[in-house]
Amino acid sequence: SQQGEEDPQALSIQEGENATMNCSHKTSINNLQWYRQNSGRGLVHLILIRSNEREKHSGRLRVTLDTSKKSSSLLITASRAADTASYFCATFNQAGTALIFGKGTTLSVSS
Amino acid sequence: EADIYQTPRYLVIGTGKKITLECSQTMGHDKMYWYQQDPGMELHLIHYSYGVNSTEKGDLSSESTVSRIRTEHFPLTLESARPSHTSQYLCASSEALNVPSGYTFGSGTRLTVV
Numbered sequence: 001s002q003q004g005e006e007d008p009q010a011l012s013i014q015e016g017e018n019a020t021m022n023c024s025h026k027t028s029i030n031n032l033q034w035y036r037q038n039s040g041r042g043l044v045h046l047i048l049i050r051s052n053e054r055e056k057h058s059g060r061l062r063v064t065l066d067t068s069k070k071s072s073s074l075l076i077t078a079s080r081a082a083d084t085a086s087y088f089c090a091t092f093n094q095a096g097t098a099l100i101f102g103k104g105t106t107l108s109v110s111s
Numbered sequence: 112e113a114d115i116y117q118t119p120r121y122l123v124i125g126t127g128k129k130i131t132l133e134c135s136q137t138m139g140h141d142k143m144y145w146y147q148q149d150p151g152m153e154l155h156l157i158h159y160s161y162g163v164n165s166t167e168k169g170d171l172s173s174e175s176t177v178s179r180i181r182t183e184h185f186p187l188t189l190e191s192a193r194p195s196h197t198s199q200y201l202c203a204s205s206e207a208l209n210v211p212s213g214y215t216f217g218s219g220t221r222l223t224v225v
Contacts, residue, residue, distance in 0.1 A: 031211040045213030101154040
């Protein structure tokens with residue numbers, strides 16, 4: 001399977017704390033993306049990090065990429081209750097035709 | 112707000128029925144996709160399209176079929192629904208092939224076959 005793996009599967013934190021999620025892929029990473037999914041809804045694109053980039057910031061999000069380890073991390077700083085959702089990383093399949101998604105990390109932020 | 116629409120939002124049907132899940136986007140995106148997602152699980156690609164009259168099967172075997180007669184429309188059809196088809200179906204679109212860009216997703220259709 002080309003599916004990615006997120007770690008941890010679930011994360012519970014308090015408001016104001018930082019949340020770190022990791023993902024790894026079995027195949028080489030090609031323009032990795034992170035998405036957010038609220039319960040029972042579609043996914044929302046958060047950030048894209050290109051294969052030649054090592055770190056990228058967007059608001060309270062910080063993404064790192066290690067292509068040699070085929071892994072990425074997403075850091076959400078100063079979390080809010082509204083950040084409660086599932087977070088997925090995705091990269092293109094070997095054919096380059098479509099994104100393949102990891103299993104996701106479910107984040108719960110309590111106030 | 113995403114400009115990609117899926118209908119119906121929820122659907123409960125009996126075994127053996129034929130159903131079509133609708134997906135339309137107003138962004139003029141060339142590429143469109145269908146993913147299947149069981150609750151709390153990863154997404155699996157079942158179909159995709161590069162443009163009009165182009166359809167391809169995805170990584171996950173599916174008994175569904177798709178068509179792409181117009182750029183904005185990418186419906187998915189199940190000829191004879193079974194309980195094993197119960198799942199959430201997510202439609203997405205993206206821009207031109209050579210530009211790495213994020214996908215825009217619809218809100219999904221949650222299908223239950225009884």
